[in-house]
Amino acid sequence: MNYQRFLEEAIDQVHxxxxxxxxxxxxxxxxxxxxAIWRANGKAEEITVWCSNDYLGMGQHPDVVAAxxxxxGNMGTGAGGTRNISGNNHPxxxxxxxxxxxxxxxxxxxxxxxxVSNEAAISTIGRLLPNCLILSDELNHxxxxxxxxxSGAEKKVFRHNDVAHLESLLQAAGxxxxxxxxxxxxxxxxxxxxxxxxxxxxxxxxxxxxxIDEVHAVGMYGGRGGGITEREGLAHRIDIIEGTLAKxxxxxxxxxTGTRSVIDAVRSYAPGFIFTTALPPSIAAAATASIRHLxxxxxxxxxxxxxxxxxxxxxxxxxxPVMESATHIVPILVGDPELxxxxxxxxxxxxxxxxxxxxxxxxxxxxxxxxxxxxxFHSDALIAELKAALVETWNALGIPYxxxxxxxxxxxxxxxxxLVPQSGG
Amino acid sequence: MNYQRFLEEAIDQVHxxxxxxxxxxxxxxxxxxxxAIWRANGKAEEITVWCSNDYLGMGQHPDVVAAxxxxxGNMGTGAGGTRNISGNNHPxxxxxxxxxxxxxxxxxxxxxxxxVSNEAAISTIGRLLPNCLILSDELNHxxxxxxxxxSGAEKKVFRHNDVAHLESLLQAAGxxxxxxxxxxxxxxxxxxxxxxxxxxxxxxxxxxxxxIDEVHAVGMYGGRGGGITEREGLAHRIDIIEGTLAKxxxxxxxxxTGTRSVIDAVRSYAPGFIFTTALPPSIAAAATASIRHLxxxxxxxxxxxxxxxxxxxxxxxxxxPVMESATHIVPILVGDPELxxxxxxxxxxxxxxxxxxxxxxxxxxxxxxxxxxxxxFHSDALIAELKAALVETWNALGIPYxxxxxxxxxxxxxxxxxLVPQSGG
Numbered sequence: 001m002n003y004q005r006f007l008e009e010a011i012d013q014v015h016x017x018x019x020x021x022x023x024x025x026x027x028x029x030x031x032x033x034x035x036a037i038w039r040a041n042g043k044a045e046e047i048t049v050w051c052s053n054d055y056l057g058m059g060q061h062p063d064v065v066a067a068x069x070x071x072x073g074n075m076g077t078g079a080g081g082t083r084n085i086s087g088n089n090h091p092x093x094x095x096x097x098x099x100x101x102x103x104x105x106x107x108x109x110x111x112x113x114x115x116v117s118n119e120a121a122i123s124t125i126g127r128l129l130p131n132c133l134i135l136s137d138e139l140n141h142x143x144x145x146x147x148x149x150x151s152g153a154e155k156k157v158f159r160h161n162d163v164a165h166l167e168s169l170l171q172a173a174g175x176x177x178x179x180x181x182x183x184x185x186x187x188x189x190x191x192x193x194x195x196x197x198x199x200x201x202x203x204x205x206x207x208x209x210x211x212i213d214e215v216h217a218v219g220m221y222g223g224r225g226g227g228i229t230e231r232e233g234l235a236h237r238i239d240i241i242e243g244t245l246a247k248x249x250x251x252x253x254x255x256x257t258g259t260r261s262v263i264d265a266v267r268s269y270a271p272g273f274i275f276t277t278a279l280p281p282s283i284a285a286a287a288t289a290s291i292r293h294l295x296x297x298x299x300x301x302x303x304x305x306x307x308x309x310x311x312x313x314x315x316x317x318x319x320x321p322v323m324e325s326a327t328h329i330v331p332i333l334v335g336d337p338e339l340x341x342x343x344x345x346x347x348x349x350x351x352x353x354x355x356x357x358x359x360x361x362x363x364x365x366x367x368x369x370x371x372x373x374x375x376x377f378h379s380d381a382l383i384a385e386l387k388a389a390l391v392e393t394w395n396a397l398g399i400p401y402x403x404x405x406x407x408x409x410x411x412x413x414x415x416x417x418x419l420v421p422q423s424g425g
Numbered sequence: 426m427n428y429q430r431f432l433e434e435a436i437d438q439v440h441x442x443x444x445x446x447x448x449x450x451x452x453x454x455x456x457x458x459x460x461a462i463w464r465a466n467g468k469a470e471e472i473t474v475w476c477s478n479d480y481l482g483m484g485q486h487p488d489v490v491a492a493x494x495x496x497x498g499n500m501g502t503g504a505g506g507t508r509n510i511s512g513n514n515h516p517x518x519x520x521x522x523x524x525x526x527x528x529x530x531x532x533x534x535x536x537x538x539x540x541v542s543n544e545a546a547i548s549t550i551g552r553l554l555p556n557c558l559i560l561s562d563e564l565n566h567x568x569x570x571x572x573x574x575x576s577g578a579e580k581k582v583f584r585h586n587d588v589a590h591l592e593s594l595l596q597a598a599g600x601x602x603x604x605x606x607x608x609x610x611x612x613x614x615x616x617x618x619x620x621x622x623x624x625x626x627x628x629x630x631x632x633x634x635x636x637i638d639e640v641h642a643v644g645m646y647g648g649r650g651g652g653i654t655e656r657e658g659l660a661h662r663i664d665i666i667e668g669t670l671a672k673x674x675x676x677x678x679x680x681x682t683g684t685r686s687v688i689d690a691v692r693s694y695a696p697g698f699i700f701t702t703a704l705p706p707s708i709a710a711a712a713t714a715s716i717r718h719l720x721x722x723x724x725x726x727x728x729x730x731x732x733x734x735x736x737x738x739x740x741x742x743x744x745x746p747v748m749e750s751a752t753h754i755v756p757i758l759v760g761d762p763e764l765x766x767x768x769x770x771x772x773x774x775x776x777x778x779x780x781x782x783x784x785x786x787x788x789x790x791x792x793x794x795x796x797x798x799x800x801x802f803h804s805d806a807l808i809a810e811l812k813a814a815l816v817e818t819w820n821a822l823g824i825p826y827x828x829x830x831x832x833x834x835x836x837x838x839x840x841x842x843x844l845v846p847q848s849g850g
Binding site (some may be wrong): 013014023052058060064068072073080083086088090113116117120128130141175177178207239242244247249251265268272274279281282283286290303356359382 | 539567
């Protein structure tokens, strides 16, 4: 047994599949968002980030930064323990109240990441309910798939956003069996939205619990940033709403909200929650400041939608293959993994524009893409620069332009396996 | 199917087993460590925390607080993405270099928690190595047990710190089979230390990989805070050293260090790493400041050992049943779950001293205990107060005093299951 050789072969395999990741070394600049310093080959230069999940630039908001600094100054840099053993800090308690209020739920529970929140919550609920059947959208995120897998429950995958398919599975299971429907509101790679009302109708009809992932929607949709469920007046019809503090809210961590019982059950039974150090007070305080700001300020949401719409229009007018998207996410089709990687490298190296390539298995083969996320701070001038850089890159590499209208591509199940490295993430 | 009722019954079960957790609402006070504000029943009062895992009080260190504040001011409150998609911030790159240097390894990899680092690293390595056999100490932490389980690999549990038992298992597996030995340096509930040299000898003899969890040792042992492996000059003989940034280093997150290949393999294959937002620059900068300080300053380690020794002596002199411990951890035997909870409640309510009860299944039944962690900031005066409070509590509740010498209790495997809620954590 030669351990070194086996590990090297595993890495060689990732290289061979052209999916080896090199992380860009970035230093964001408060006050100059979305600009950042990029370090490579001993040099440092300023570039524009076009693929950040700090969707509203709240990580740079003066109130949010001040909340973090003040909490660190008053309470220190860490929590000092798990929630149960001396780590349950007051700002975290306040944050959970804020989140419950945001979604109109009885209670909230914060985790150190969105990944852990999905994994811990879904696996715990699926395990606590006797003979539970989990119905999972085929495009669900890796963290949800892990949660389903770890629940030990039987799983049925329904075709993406296909309520007829979902209904046939619910019908086959019957009203009496415990059922949990897990899905997302905004699917982050395509930017499309789930038929939440229809899924809620089905859940009611067949007596199923519902679990929605709103990580790409909280802060950005709904009058107070409660996500698509708030915008569509459906929050009260979904049992568990999961979200993140690490995207539009600009900090770190994930959470769930729901009835007191469901939150208490996850809190009491999930090892990934129980045995983990609590989020520091500084992170909790910053997240609360961000949520509170976005509960009353519509300016960021409006500006984001305006700049996203403008970006789509400008790129489409230039003939670039902008894929259909109902949200702030702007995917641009490349359709080939090598070209996608080359386009990303050229944009960064030649144009100082940073957009990660999105390849299989995060998206189906043949639909490799660049995924652009305009924020309120991506000005019209930056959008014009982006268009020029993309056109130059498309021409230089011979990537196909759009043929007619918006570009539609087939969606199919992303395969997520521990042994198949992911291109996303 | 009545979902609400099933969830309520699950919670009732935790209540019935007297293991329902109520999290104390605490606000730590920079400059007054280990004092904190405790909120309960509409009141707020100042108490002394005696069970913090901020073992050296570094979460309050001026350099560490300043590093967090400065990074937040310069780079914002969040990372804005996963490591691969725009979240790989410069302070995090520096932190990984610092950690590799701390343990004399080629590379390091940071996770959002120690739980995730164990789970992701052990499960990934165990899965990548063909037909791997994992040999796991029976007292390993829940996060390691989860990692072993999720690897899908065959597991053999060896009796706690029993090298003869471990050898018999290694021998049975043979030199050719892939084998991973996973163990801790300091076991946090008993405070005892693994026979690392003997385990390294066996690993060499039988050609096994070794994985050590040093979360309760990093920062506190070794000339530069590299843990027990550094203190005993054994770091180079262990393949993977795992640690935390959330205990002695006073911030948040976990990490592994090892050869470039093993780190690259985990980095490339672990979904729990790939699909998670990176730690914010402010956390990374604070952690680096803390590690750097403890690499050159011996004062905190000396003071911690001095105060821990003094605490053991003072409590033992008072006849309290202090359990044997080779480290800074001071367990005090209660031996009954109800009494343990009552003692904890009385200490907090009557004496303003906060120590969580540690009950089954975190520790075997009949060995329920209070687990005290003296820091450099627990002065002789605070130790005297602790002694008086414990004696009053022991008398009031009729808890048995020590009979002779140090108190020894049997150690047995802690059962960790998703459906058996843990008392620890």
